[in-house]
Amino acid sequence: MQFLSTKIGDNFNILQRDLIKYHSKVEWTRENQPLPHALRLSSDYLINEGRALFNIDNVKLDDQATYTLTARNSSGVASTSAKLKVKTVATIDDTSYVNPDVFEQFEMKKKPNWNQPIDNADNARLKIIEPLKDFRLVEGSQAVFSCTIDAYPKPEIQWFKDDQTLMASQRYATYYDMNMGIVTLIIKSALLDDQGVYKCVVSNIAGTEHTQAKLSVDFVPNIDETSYINPNALRHLQPAEQGQQPDDDDKYKKPYFVKVPKNLEVTDGSTVRLDCLAFGRPTPTLTWYFNDQQLAEDPTHKCLVNEEGVNSLLISPASFPDTGTYKCVARNKVGEASFTVDLKVVDKDALIAPYFIEHLNNIVIPEGKDTSLSCTCSGTPVPTLTWQKDAKVLTPDQEYRIDINGGHSKLYIQNAQKSDQGWYQCTAISPAGSTITRTKVTVLPPGAVQTMAPDLTKLIKQPVEPEVPGFVTALHKLKHVQPNKTPDERPKSPSDMPMGHNFGSIWSKDELQDEETIYNKDKPIPPKFKTHFKASLNLRERDPTRFEAKLIPIGDPTMTLQWLRNGEPLRSASRYVIKYDFGLVSLDLLWTYPEDDGVYECVATNSCGQDKTRAELKCKGNRSIIYDTQLPDGMEGYLKLQEMEEKIKIASILREEQAEDEAPESCAPEIIMHLEDNRVDEGTMAKFMVKVTGYPKPRVSWFVNKTHCVTNKSHTVILFLNN
Incomplete structure (x- = not known):
C-alpha cells in the first residue's frame, strides 16, 4: 500500500501504469465502496497505454481515505491501494488574539488605479499581437481560445461571453503565460449552450484592449456527452451478432465487433459520427465503404480512433449525397468481419418535432405478475426512443425487455417485484427536438389487489365509444369513471388508484362530453x-x-x-x-x-x-448570516478590533507612499555576470547562472538554439531578487 498526502484546496491525482492493454476492466473504489458521484472526482483509463488515472479537484478533508484500483480480465484479478492523508491549512482564525505588531510584518497593497501617473509610465505598453480566432467543433469536444499580447506592467485580464462576464465553472480554465504573452481560455466538453461570442479584455496603465471570436458547436444526435467514449457508453449502441467472438484459447483471433452503430436519419448540414469497437489478434485494421465503394478521407469524411480503441467515421457536414449504406470491414491475418449501417439525410425544412400519439398511463399491478408499458411517437425524422426509471437509463437485460420498432416502443416487466415500483419515462429525441411521456408503476401485494378486483373489472371492461375514432383507449375508459370529483379527491395512496390511470378525478363527465374538450381533427380549435x-x-x-x-x-x-x-x-x-x-x-x-x-x-x-x-x-430565504456580535463584551470588543485595523491600514499606506518616494531612478538592464560553458554527463543536472540589474525589474527570457525555452519538467527557471 502507498501512503500519499496533499493539502486542502489542492488538485491531486493517482496514476497507475503497466496495466494489461485492451483486455483489462478497471474500477476505482473508496474504502471498498463505489466512488460517490461528484464533479470534483474523475477517472480515466487509457487502454492503448495501459494507464489508469484518478483525479480529485479542490481536495477537501472528507477526501482522506484509502483508494483501491481493481483490474480484471479473463486471466484473473489484480488490485493496488493508496492511502491519502489530507493536511489542513492554518487560517487567521486559528488564534484567539492577534498582537497588533504582527500585522506590521504584512504589507497591505492598494488596488491599482490606472488613472494615477507613475514614474515609469513611459515604459508602459499594451498591444494585442495575435487576436482570438473563431472556433467550430463537435459537441463534447474541447475548445481552446488563445491570443498573444505585449503588455507591461502585468495586465488585468477579463473574459466575457455575449457581453456578459464569464461565470466560473469547472469546465472553464484560464491561463496567462507572462514570458510568452499568451492568454488562453479552455472550455472542456463544450455543450450547445456554450455557443456565442467570447471576448478577452486586457487593461493596465497603458490603456485597455480587447479581442473577440465566435464559438460554434455542432449537435451530434448519436454522440455521448463526451467526445471520448468509455465502455459504459458503448451500451447505448446496438449489440453485434451473437457467435462472432472466437475462443480465447486460440493463439490468433479472427476479428469480431463488440458494438456497432444503428441506422441513422439526420438533417442536411448536421454532423454524423458512426462508432464501432472491434477486437482480434493481431489487432485488426478497419476500412470503410460507401455503397460498396471504398471511402476515401476528405475534409468532409474522416476516420478517427480515440484512446479507448473506438473507431469512428465522422461526416461533417452531412449532405444529401451522403445518403446510402456504409460498410465497415475489420481485417487481420486470420480473417475479417463486417457490418453495415444505413444513413438517410433529410431536408431541414421537412423537420417535425417529436410528439407522442400514444402516451403512458399510470398502472397498478399485483406482485409477481407480468406487465408492459407501450407508447408511440411520431415526427420527422423518426425520433430515437430511450427508457428511464427514476431518472436512470434502462438497458435491455434479464429484468427488462425493450422492443423498439420505428416510433413505437414497448417495455416488458417480468415477474414484477417491489423494486420495479417507481416512475418510468420514455424520451423521444431527434434533430427537430425532444419530448417525454411518464407514468407511475405501483406494485401491490396479492391481497391488496384482490380487494380492488371488482372495481377494476368494471373500469377495464367498459366498451369503446365509437364517436371518438382513432383516439387512445385510455380516453374511452376515462369517460366511465365516476364524475363530480375534485382535484383534492384524487387518490393519495397506491391502494386508492384505479389500474390504468386516475384522470377521471381531474376531468368531470360533463367536461369530457363537451365537444371542445376532446381533439377533433375535422374541427380543430385553438388552445x-x-x-x-x-x-x-x-x-x-x-x-x-x-x-x-x-x-x-x-x-x-x-x-x-x-x-x-x-x-x-x-x-x-x-x-x-x-x-x-x-x-x-x-x-x-x-x-x-x-x-x-x-x-x-x-x-x-x-x-x-x-x-x-x-x-x-x-x-x-432562511437567515444564514449572524449579524449580532458574538463577543463576550458586546460591541466594545468589535469596535476596538475595527479601530486597530484602521490604524494598521493607515500605517501600511504611509509606508507604501514613502517607498514610492524613495524608489531609484530608472536604468536600462545590464548583465553583470555572464553565462559560462557547461559540460556534464548525460542524465545529470546542468545549471546556467546570470546576474542582471536594472529598474524597473527587467523581464528575462531564455533561449535554446535560438528557440524560446518554456518552463517544464526538464527546464526550470529560478529568479533571486536582491533588495
Missing part, C-alpha cells in the same frame, strides 16, 4: 386553459410548490408547450418536473430558493392559435 395557475407568494426556502392548469383540446398532436420565467425560457434543472398528460399541465418545483422568485408562464400553441397562463412565485 384554451380551462383553469389557470395559482400564485405561490408565501414560500419558505426549500419548500416545494406546484403550478397546475387544465388545457384543451385533449389529445391534439400539434400542441406544443413553452415554459417561461420572467419572459425568458425556463432552464432545465433536476428540481423542475414538467408534465403534460391528458390535458393536465403542471410544473413541480421539488424545492425552492429565493432566486426562484419571478413570474412563471406556460404558452400553449397549436395550428389554430395560442393561449397562455401565468402566476407569480415568491420565496423567502
Whole structure:
C-alpha cells in the first residue's frame, strides 16, 4: 500500500501504469465502496497505454481515505491501494488574539488605479499581437481560445461571453503565460449552450484592449456527452451478432465487433459520427465503404480512433449525397468481419418535432405478475426512443425487455417485484427536438389487489365509444369513471388508484362530453386553459410548490408547450418536473430558493392559435448570516478590533507612499555576470547562472538554439531578487 498526502484546496491525482492493454476492466473504489458521484472526482483509463488515472479537484478533508484500483480480465484479478492523508491549512482564525505588531510584518497593497501617473509610465505598453480566432467543433469536444499580447506592467485580464462576464465553472480554465504573452481560455466538453461570442479584455496603465471570436458547436444526435467514449457508453449502441467472438484459447483471433452503430436519419448540414469497437489478434485494421465503394478521407469524411480503441467515421457536414449504406470491414491475418449501417439525410425544412400519439398511463399491478408499458411517437425524422426509471437509463437485460420498432416502443416487466415500483419515462429525441411521456408503476401485494378486483373489472371492461375514432383507449375508459370529483379527491395512496390511470378525478363527465374538450381533427380549435395557475407568494426556502392548469383540446398532436420565467425560457434543472398528460399541465418545483422568485408562464400553441397562463412565485430565504456580535463584551470588543485595523491600514499606506518616494531612478538592464560553458554527463543536472540589474525589474527570457525555452519538467527557471 502507498501512503500519499496533499493539502486542502489542492488538485491531486493517482496514476497507475503497466496495466494489461485492451483486455483489462478497471474500477476505482473508496474504502471498498463505489466512488460517490461528484464533479470534483474523475477517472480515466487509457487502454492503448495501459494507464489508469484518478483525479480529485479542490481536495477537501472528507477526501482522506484509502483508494483501491481493481483490474480484471479473463486471466484473473489484480488490485493496488493508496492511502491519502489530507493536511489542513492554518487560517487567521486559528488564534484567539492577534498582537497588533504582527500585522506590521504584512504589507497591505492598494488596488491599482490606472488613472494615477507613475514614474515609469513611459515604459508602459499594451498591444494585442495575435487576436482570438473563431472556433467550430463537435459537441463534447474541447475548445481552446488563445491570443498573444505585449503588455507591461502585468495586465488585468477579463473574459466575457455575449457581453456578459464569464461565470466560473469547472469546465472553464484560464491561463496567462507572462514570458510568452499568451492568454488562453479552455472550455472542456463544450455543450450547445456554450455557443456565442467570447471576448478577452486586457487593461493596465497603458490603456485597455480587447479581442473577440465566435464559438460554434455542432449537435451530434448519436454522440455521448463526451467526445471520448468509455465502455459504459458503448451500451447505448446496438449489440453485434451473437457467435462472432472466437475462443480465447486460440493463439490468433479472427476479428469480431463488440458494438456497432444503428441506422441513422439526420438533417442536411448536421454532423454524423458512426462508432464501432472491434477486437482480434493481431489487432485488426478497419476500412470503410460507401455503397460498396471504398471511402476515401476528405475534409468532409474522416476516420478517427480515440484512446479507448473506438473507431469512428465522422461526416461533417452531412449532405444529401451522403445518403446510402456504409460498410465497415475489420481485417487481420486470420480473417475479417463486417457490418453495415444505413444513413438517410433529410431536408431541414421537412423537420417535425417529436410528439407522442400514444402516451403512458399510470398502472397498478399485483406482485409477481407480468406487465408492459407501450407508447408511440411520431415526427420527422423518426425520433430515437430511450427508457428511464427514476431518472436512470434502462438497458435491455434479464429484468427488462425493450422492443423498439420505428416510433413505437414497448417495455416488458417480468415477474414484477417491489423494486420495479417507481416512475418510468420514455424520451423521444431527434434533430427537430425532444419530448417525454411518464407514468407511475405501483406494485401491490396479492391481497391488496384482490380487494380492488371488482372495481377494476368494471373500469377495464367498459366498451369503446365509437364517436371518438382513432383516439387512445385510455380516453374511452376515462369517460366511465365516476364524475363530480375534485382535484383534492384524487387518490393519495397506491391502494386508492384505479389500474390504468386516475384522470377521471381531474376531468368531470360533463367536461369530457363537451365537444371542445376532446381533439377533433375535422374541427380543430385553438388552445384554451380551462383553469389557470395559482400564485405561490408565501414560500419558505426549500419548500416545494406546484403550478397546475387544465388545457384543451385533449389529445391534439400539434400542441406544443413553452415554459417561461420572467419572459425568458425556463432552464432545465433536476428540481423542475414538467408534465403534460391528458390535458393536465403542471410544473413541480421539488424545492425552492429565493432566486426562484419571478413570474412563471406556460404558452400553449397549436395550428389554430395560442393561449397562455401565468402566476407569480415568491420565496423567502432562511437567515444564514449572524449579524449580532458574538463577543463576550458586546460591541466594545468589535469596535476596538475595527479601530486597530484602521490604524494598521493607515500605517501600511504611509509606508507604501514613502517607498514610492524613495524608489531609484530608472536604468536600462545590464548583465553583470555572464553565462559560462557547461559540460556534464548525460542524465545529470546542468545549471546556467546570470546576474542582471536594472529598474524597473527587467523581464528575462531564455533561449535554446535560438528557440524560446518554456518552463517544464526538464527546464526550470529560478529568479533571486536582491533588495
